[in-house]
Amino acid sequence: MATGEESVNIYQAKTEFSRLIARVEGGERIIISRSGRPVARLVPFSPERSTRHPGAWKGRVAIAPDFDAFATDDAAAWFDE
Template sequence: MGMTVNIYEAKTQLSKLVARAEAGEEITLTRHGRPVARIAPLPDRGGRREPGAWRGKVVIGEDFEAFTPDDAEAWFGR
């Protein structure tokens, strides 16, 4: 279980609390002794991005850049 901090203290120590969360700790924020929020580490996003990974998997229609009067009506009411 992580640490518990009241909101007033959290406001003055936010950078330190975020650093602790980055290190894997979960911090519960309280107001008047009641838990109200949590600062927690985000899950690892996994490996590095690979440029071009979607190459050949996405097809863009021939009319992709066409903007018709019907489109203008739908978008802008003109």
């Protein structure tokens, strides 16, 4: 159980569901337990990220042919003051 999470038993969760939801809307996270064993977690809803579309930037980005070329002189320049 993460720090700051309160644990409630199933009976309490059923009788106080609206209050627990209001607390979760306020940012709290609540663990629901059965016989002292955690079985569920109430957490604030966060929408899923949008679907990725591979290739969406095709033709918009140009990478130089030598973008990964590396010379020891380059590394030495990083440490010169």
